[in-house]
Amino acid sequence: MIPLIAGYIIDFLIGDPQGFPHPVRLIGKLISFMEKALRKKCSLAEDERKAGMVLWFTVVGTSYLVPLIILLVAAKVNTFIALAVHSIMCYYILAARSLRDESMLVYNNLHAGDMEKARKSLSYIVGRDVEHLNNVQIAKAAVETVAENTSDGVIAPMLYILVGGAPLGFMYKAINTLDSMVGYKNDKYINFGRFSAKADDAANFLPARIASYLMITAAYVLKMDYASAYRIYRRDRYNHKSPNSAHTESVCAGALNIMLGGPSCYNGVLVEKPVIGDNKREVKNDDIIKANNLMYATSLLCLILGVALRFVVMSIS
Numbered sequence: 001m002i003p004l005i006a007g008y009i010i011d012f013l014i015g016d017p018q019g020f021p022h023p024v025r026l027i028g029k030l031i032s033f034m035e036k037a038l039r040k041k042c043s044l045a046e047d048e049r050k051a052g053m054v055l056w057f058t059v060v061g062t063s064y065l066v067p068l069i070i071l072l073v074a075a076k077v078n079t080f081i082a083l084a085v086h087s088i089m090c091y092y093i094l095a096a097r098s099l100r101d102e103s104m105l106v107y108n109n110l111h112a113g114d115m116e117k118a119r120k121s122l123s124y125i126v127g128r129d130v131e132h133l134n135n136v137q138i139a140k141a142a143v144e145t146v147a148e149n150t151s152d153g154v155i156a157p158m159l160y161i162l163v164g165g166a167p168l169g170f171m172y173k174a175i176n177t178l179d180s181m182v183g184y185k186n187d188k189y190i191n192f193g194r195f196s197a198k199a200d201d202a203a204n205f206l207p208a209r210i211a212s213y214l215m216i217t218a219a220y221v222l223k224m225d226y227a228s229a230y231r232i233y234r235r236d237r238y239n240h241k242s243p244n245s246a247h248t249e250s251v252c253a254g255a256l257n258i259m260l261g262g263p264s265c266y267n268g269v270l271v272e273k274p275v276i277g278d279n280k281r282e283v284k285n286d287d288i289i290k291a292n293n294l295m296y297a298t299s300l301l302c303l304i305l306g307v308a309l310r311f312v313v314m315s316i317s
Contacts, residue, residue: 001307002083004161007090008303015097023067023092023170027177031059035182039192048191056178056195063174068167089166093173095153096299099146100292106142107288110135129265140283144260146291147252148245150215152176154299156207162306175203201243208244211298212237212251214305218297219255224290229254232277239274246276252294253277256287 016022038051067089074082102125109118118138119130125145133141156176161169179200182193212233220226232254233247239261240246246261253260253276260283261276 001162001310003086003090003166004158005303005307006087007092007094007161008096008158008299010087010091011094011097013097015101016095023089024173024177027059027063027170027174028181030062031055031178031181034058035192042192045191049194052182052192053195055182055192056175056199059178060171060174060199064167064171067170071166086166090161090169093157093161093166093169095149095157096296099149099153099295103142103146103288103292106138107285110138110285110288127266129268132265135285136283139285139288140258140260141264142288143252143256143258143283143291144249146288146295147249147260150252150295150298151208151211151244151248152204154295155211155214155302156204158299158302158306159207159210162310172203175200204244208247211302212247214301215248215251215255215294215298218294218301219251221301222293222297224255224294225257226255228257228278236274236276239276241273248298250276252291255294256290257281258283258287 034055038055039048042048042051071082071086071089074085102121105121106118106125109115109121115135115138118135119133122133122138122141123130126141128141130138130141157169157172160172164171175196178196179193182189183197183200184190184193185197216226216229216233219229229251233250236250236253237247239250249260257278257280259275259277259279261273263270263272265271
């Protein structure tokens with residue numbers, strides 16, 4: 001519990017300094033290295049599927065075992081050293097401040113009226129084409145990113161840490177990173193990344209739903225439209241190609257009384273996607289701030305309730 005609280009506070013205060021060494025980037029490099037090595041032995045679709053499974057188990061297993069071994073060694077040296085190392089690991093796993101900073105960079109550029117910089121800063125956090133997006137579309141994309149990543153970038157890692165400490169947290173980050181790098185349904189990854197995509201859906205099944213109810217509660221605490229948040233969540237939580245991604249998006253859309261989702265362009269191709277929420281008003285720049293407030297309130301609720309529950313379980317046992 002203490003490393004999670006400490007990691008949360010460190011992330012809140014300093015976030016992810018640019019250029020600073022980060023374990024998740026090392027996970028990404030391991031994925032890239034192994035993909036190149038494994039693809040050399042693939043000639044058939046079945047070979048790609050098997051290679052993708054080898055990639056997944058190797059990366060996920062390594063991401064769990066390395067921090068576990070480091071913590072065990074640190075514990076042998078000194079309890080306080082182990083506590084400090086564990087806290088730093090938890091800080092690395094959480095991404096609330098990074099999500100806020102990147103999205104607020106979009107907000108600041110929009111507020112300054114610099115559309116080119118706003119599009120460029122948006123391109124760092126979304127996969128869609130941004131070249132022709134207007135102010136409203138840019139703000140909406142930023143809100144969608146904050147809302148979706150509240151689950152898999154903030155709440156899910158916290159829940160896995162609560163269950164199994166930093167090693168399980170890093171295991172989740174590996175699963176998430178694998179999906180973001182190889183879990184695509186295009187010609188290149190439809191077979192190779194199939195297992196990674198399915199595993200990510202499974203890993204996020206419960207966290208997405210827990211995050212949604214925490215976010216509805218956070219909307220109530222922040223005096224947002226929590227009734228609409230619940231209504232839109234129940235109606236639109238599956239309006240996405242992913243079984244989990246629309247859960248927190250739908251809550252956010254309802255809480256802010258805006259419409260998210262809809263068609264977007266990816267690599268020059270228009271992709272039709274369902275809308276999420278009701279079109280009660282146009283998305284504004286300030287909605288980026290509101291989405292971040294909702295994200296932080298949700299994460300704080302998760303921290304408080306998670307630590308309290310963990311304490312109760314420990315007391316009983």
